[in-house]
Amino acid sequence: xxxVIECINLTHYYGKRKIYExxxxxxxxxxxxxxxxxxxxxKTTTINLLSGYLQPRSGECRIFGQNVQTMDPALRRQVxxxxxxxxxxxxxxxxxxxxxxAQFYPGQWRKxxxxxLMKKLKVAPGQRISRMSNGQRSQVALGLLLAxxxxxxxxxxxxxxxxxGYRRLFVEYLRDWAHSEGKTVFLTSHIIQDLExxxxxxxxxxxxxxxxxxxLGHINEGFHRFRSQLPERLSDVPAPLLxxxxxxxxxxxxxxxxxxxxxLEKDEVERRLQAMNIPHGPLMMDNxxxxxxxIGLTGKY
Amino acid sequence: xxYKEWIKTRWALLxxxxxxxxxxxxxxxxxxxxxxxxxxxxxWIAMITKDEPMFVRHLQYIPMMAGIALACVQxxxxxxxxxxxxxxxxxxxxxxxxxxxxxxGLVALLVCFGLNYLILWLGMRPSLAPELYxxxxxxxxxxxxxGFAAYLLSAxxxxxxxxxxxxxxxxxxxxxxxxxYLSSFPGAYVPFLLCLVVFVLACILLPWISIDRFKxxxx
Numbered sequence: 001x002x003x004v005i006e007c008i009n010l011t012h013y014y015g016k017r018k019i020y021e022x023x024x025x026x027x028x029x030x031x032x033x034x035x036x037x038x039x040x041x042x043k044t045t046t047i048n049l050l051s052g053y054l055q056p057r058s059g060e061c062r063i064f065g066q067n068v069q070t071m072d073p074a075l076r077r078q079v080x081x082x083x084x085x086x087x088x089x090x091x092x093x094x095x096x097x098x099x100x101x102a103q104f105y106p107g108q109w110r111k112x113x114x115x116x117l118m119k120k121l122k123v124a125p126g127q128r129i130s131r132m133s134n135g136q137r138s139q140v141a142l143g144l145l146l147a148x149x150x151x152x153x154x155x156x157x158x159x160x161x162x163x164x165g166y167r168r169l170f171v172e173y174l175r176d177w178a179h180s181e182g183k184t185v186f187l188t189s190h191i192i193q194d195l196e197x198x199x200x201x202x203x204x205x206x207x208x209x210x211x212x213x214x215x216l217g218h219i220n221e222g223f224h225r226f227r228s229q230l231p232e233r234l235s236d237v238p239a240p241l242l243x244x245x246x247x248x249x250x251x252x253x254x255x256x257x258x259x260x261x262x263x264l265e266k267d268e269v270e271r272r273l274q275a276m277n278i279p280h281g282p283l284m285m286d287n288x289x290x291x292x293x294x295i296g297l298t299g300k301y
Numbered sequence: 302x303x304y305k306e307w308i309k310t311r312w313a314l315l316x317x318x319x320x321x322x323x324x325x326x327x328x329x330x331x332x333x334x335x336x337x338x339x340x341x342x343x344x345w346i347a348m349i350t351k352d353e354p355m356f357v358r359h360l361q362y363i364p365m366m367a368g369i370a371l372a373c374v375q376x377x378x379x380x381x382x383x384x385x386x387x388x389x390x391x392x393x394x395x396x397x398x399x400x401x402x403x404x405x406g407l408v409a410l411l412v413c414f415g416l417n418y419l420i421l422w423l424g425m426r427p428s429l430a431p432e433l434y435x436x437x438x439x440x441x442x443x444x445x446x447x448g449f450a451a452y453l454l455s456a457x458x459x460x461x462x463x464x465x466x467x468x469x470x471x472x473x474x475x476x477x478x479x480x481x482y483l484s485s486f487p488g489a490y491v492p493f494l495l496c497l498v499v500f501v502l503a504c505i506l507l508p509w510i511s512i513d514r515f516k517x518x519x520x
Contacts (some may be wrong), residue, residue, distance in 0.1 A: 048518060051386070051390065052389075052516065053386055053389070053515070053516060053518055054517070054518035055516075055517045055518060073392050073393050073394050073395075074392050075392075076390055076391065076392040077392040079390075081386070081387075081390045083382070083383065083384075083386050083387060085382055087382040087383065087384055087386070087387065088384075088387065089305065089309075089378070089384060089387065090378060090381065090384075091308060091309050091378055092305075092308055096304075096308055099304070100304055100305050100308075103304070104391050104392055104393070105392070
């Protein structure tokens, strides 16, 4: 499958603090890919590197096969960018901003897509963006992106500052547009439920590296939490459990219950626990939503 | 790009135009009052014998303040929430975008300052010899050049992302602008005017340094 985004061996530091080293990933054409990670794992750094507002210490980001640092300006017509906090020109009103952007995208600008969304906002056409709520501004930014009709959308934390209604509106509009037109979307959000409704694939970042990149279904269907009451109270998680790379973040609850996450089948987990000589009660397997799976993969801390 | 700059600055430009033309008008009124009170001959003699900029001295810092004000109105909104990212993401060469933004500001100042000069010229021409009003207009020229330089240097400072570098730039700006105010002796800058013009033109490249640093994520 053709890759729209290719990040190859990215290494970046802020001063002496390493953000990541030799990070590589691709985003295939026509997929909606969400970047998940705890605060400080480098999500916004990745967006900044991709949009060309940060120079990596080494490695390169390619969009449509071109290095973003030396990209042909005309190629930016095919890349829509949503800056964090839905930033737009505050000094313009709804009509002025549409008029301004339209000049840069001759032949591809879809004015009606923008005004269709603006109708839902019920704001006067002359209302300045600086006097709009966060939610209204997000719709202006989304409307402009839909009007631009790019092949690739890069969205930095699109759900920040939005109430549930606006978040849902944003997600549904974006998902319908991307799927119906075969567009590629690369996005981050700190609200994982939004990503669950929107993305096809996800990349889960841990400090300094990518934990995994896979279709969302792979996590939804294959990743589970296993719980079992231990017969005797332990002060620490048994050492063999910590050494098994197939078990994510094994922990003991306050009631002495063993909790661990894994892609393994229940029988295989049972077999491994027995092989490790860990006495335990009946093993319970829980299905997880993306947020729980994310916690399971990255840990609570 | 001009459309965006116009939307952003139109009211500020109107205010700058009113204030600068107001000051010029105030200087002209002073001049006309002096002519009325002391007579034209007395004023001519005073202008020939005194080595100081009569009737334009209050204008000294006005063009510089106009330049700084315009740069603030034009470039602070670009740095608010890093709005400059939106501008740099437009499908145009970054260099061209910067020149268009700066070009808009320079043309706006040129129109404003040109109008100031026109008012001075129209007001003094009926009662002064060309050599005398020419001398006054020449005295004010470095101050107006300082207006252009202040605009470009302010853009350089505002577009800079790092505070420590901004402070350094501010000191450099202060020192550079001092050059335009070393003397108000009539004719003192005549041999030096071309150098000042070249200096102002060279300042056009400074905001590019800030934009380049912004693109590299230096804060």
